[in-house]
Amino acid sequence: MSETREPRPSARNATPASSERPFFSARDMHAYYGESYIVQGVSFDIRHGEILALLGRNGAGKTSTLRTIARTGTPELRSGEIWLDGEALHKKQSFEAARVGVQLVPEDRRIIPGLTVEENLKLARIEPPVGWDIERIYARFPRLAERRNQEGTTMSGGEQQMLAVARALAREVKLLLLDEPYEGLAPVIVKEIETILGEIKQIGITTILVEQNAIAALHLADRAIILDMGEVVFDGSAQDIIADKELRMQYLAV
Numbered sequence: 001m002s003e004t005r006e007p008r009p010s011a012r013n014a015t016p017a018s019s020e021r022p023f024f025s026a027r028d029m030h031a032y033y034g035e036s037y038i039v040q041g042v043s044f045d046i047r048h049g050e051i052l053a054l055l056g057r058n059g060a061g062k063t064s065t066l067r068t069i070a071r072t073g074t075p076e077l078r079s080g081e082i083w084l085d086g087e088a089l090h091k092k093q094s095f096e097a098a099r100v101g102v103q104l105v106p107e108d109r110r111i112i113p114g115l116t117v118e119e120n121l122k123l124a125r126i127e128p129p130v131g132w133d134i135e136r137i138y139a140r141f142p143r144l145a146e147r148r149n150q151e152g153t154t155m156s157g158g159e160q161q162m163l164a165v166a167r168a169l170a171r172e173v174k175l176l177l178l179d180e181p182y183e184g185l186a187p188v189i190v191k192e193i194e195t196i197l198g199e200i201k202q203i204g205i206t207t208i209l210v211e212q213n214a215i216a217a218l219h220l221a222d223r224a225i226i227l228d229m230g231e232v233v234f235d236g237s238a239q240d241i242i243a244d245k246e247l248r249m250q251y252l253a254v
Contacts, residue, residue, distance in 0.1 A: 013252055014208075020204070021086075022046060022047060022083075023046055023047055023048035023049075023050075023084070023085055023206055024046040024083065024084050024161055024206060025045045025046075025081075025083045025174055026043055026044055026045075026069065026080070026082050026084070027043050027080055027081040027082070027083075028041050028042075028043050028067075028080045028081070029041070029042045029043070029065070029068055029077060029082065030077070030079045030080055031064060031065075031068045031075035031076060031078065031080075032075055032076050032078055032079045033064075033074060033075045033076075035184050037134050037230065038061055038064045038075050038230055039061055039064050039065050039068055039075060039077075039230050040061070040229070040230035040231045041080075041170070041231060041232075042061070042065055042080075042223050042227070042230070042231065042232055043232065044232065044235055045108050046206055046208070046223075047206075048204070048205040049201075049205070049206055050206060050207075050222045050223060051201050051206075051207045051208075051209060051220060051221045051222050051223075051226065052198075052207070052208050052209065052219055052221060052223050052225060053210075053211065053212070053214070053217040053220070053221035053223070053224040053225070053238060054066065054209065054210045054224075054225050055210075055214050055217065055218075055224055055225065055227070055241075055251075055252055056207055056226055056227035056228055056251060056252070057228070057251065057252065057253065058212075059229075060226075060227040060228055060229065060230070061106055061227045061229070061230040061231075062210045062227055063107065063179055063180075063210060064148060064230070065206060065210075065227065066104065066177050066210050067104075068082075068103040069082055069089065069175075069177060069208070070097060070102055070177055071089060071090075071092055071093055071094045071097040071102070072094050072104070073093070073094065073130075077090060077238055080150050084100065084102065084151070084174060084175055085100075085101070085174055086100065087100045087236065089102065090207065093176050097166065098135070098171065099127075099129070100174065101129075101171075101172050101173055101174025101175060102174065102175045102177065103168035103169075103171050103173045103175070103176055104168070104177040104179070105164045105165055105167075105168050105176070105177065105178050105179065105181065106124035106164075106179050107180040107183055109129065109160050109161060109163070109164040110164070111152040111153050111160050111163060111164065112152065112153075113152075113153050114150075114151065114153075115149055115151065115152060116148065116149050116150060116151055116152065117144050117148050117149070117152050117155070117163055118134065118148040118149065119145050119152075120152045120163060121134055121137060121144075121163075121165055121166060121167055121170050122134070124167045124168075124170040125170050125171070129171070129172040130170065130171060130172060131170055131171050131172045131173055132166075132169045132170055133234035134170075137166045137169060137170060139168050140166075140196070140199070141162050141163075141196075143160055143162060144159070144163060144166055147159065156189075157184050157185055157189075158169060158186065158189030158192065158193070161181055161185065161189075161193060161199075162192075162193070162196070164229075165178075165181070165193075165196060165197075165200075169200075173205050174205075174206065175206050175207075175208070175243050176200065176205050176206070176207045176208070177207075177208050177210075178197070178207060178208070178209045178210065178211075179210045180210060180211060180212060181193055181197070181209070181211065181213075182211060182213050182216060190213075190216070191218075194216065194220065197209075197220055198220065199241040201220070209221060214241075214248070214252045214254050215242070217238075218238040218239075218241055218242050219238070219242075221238040222237070222238060223235075223236065223237055223238060224236065224237070224238045224241050225241075226241070226247075226251045228251055228254070233251060234247065234251070
């Protein structure tokens with residue numbers, strides 16, 4: 001097990017408590033890979049329709065926090081609570097979390113080999129509850145419509161990212177979890193993905209965005225959490241981080 005450390009002071013600019021029940025709430029999450037203590041008492045709330053940027057340096061615990069929320073089983077949540085619209089996610093397995101609206105778009109995209117674009121989308125819609133129908137997806141992602149009969153894994157990285165997001169939307173989405181959606185993409189494709197995420201924001205899908213490109217994430221997000229060594233060190237508005245050069249240099253190196 002990793003070395004025990006003294007608790008840190010409360011996160012800077014922590015969001016004040018509200019009498020209104022948050023749409024999403026993580027409460028004192030502690031998660032482990034084996035004996036490695038990865039997520040160390042992480043807590044935060046999200047209002048319905050918000051985009052929250054989850055930021056930090058490499059190894060800060062961002063992806064582990066996202067995977068804990070999605071109930072993937074690794075890392076293992078050993079204590080704490082996770083609530084989404086009244087549902088106790090901490091009591092669910094990954095497939096049960098998906099059924100109540102938690103959709104994870106992982107960094108490696110997980111496009112299914114041997115299946116076409118359309119087959120990947122239809123597979124996501126096999127089990128209810130379902131989300132966007134195929135034609136709505138194609139209307140928003142015309143590039144996927146052009147490649148509907150192409151094997152998904154043979155497309156470019158940017159097109160695969162679009163398919164991964166579209167596949168999540170093919171399910172009912174209450175909480176969209178995006179892990180490094182800009183990773184390895186050309187700037188012109190990043191702009192296209194940003195446009196798509198902006199439209200997702202406009203239709204009110206609550207989103208947690210993990211992204212190494214902190215400035216791009218902050219311009220899209222309403223609020224931001226900064227993690228350092230598995231702990232929350234900042235919880236506040238995205239604009240506060242953009243305006244605080246010292247904070248960005250200390251925890252994000254930007």
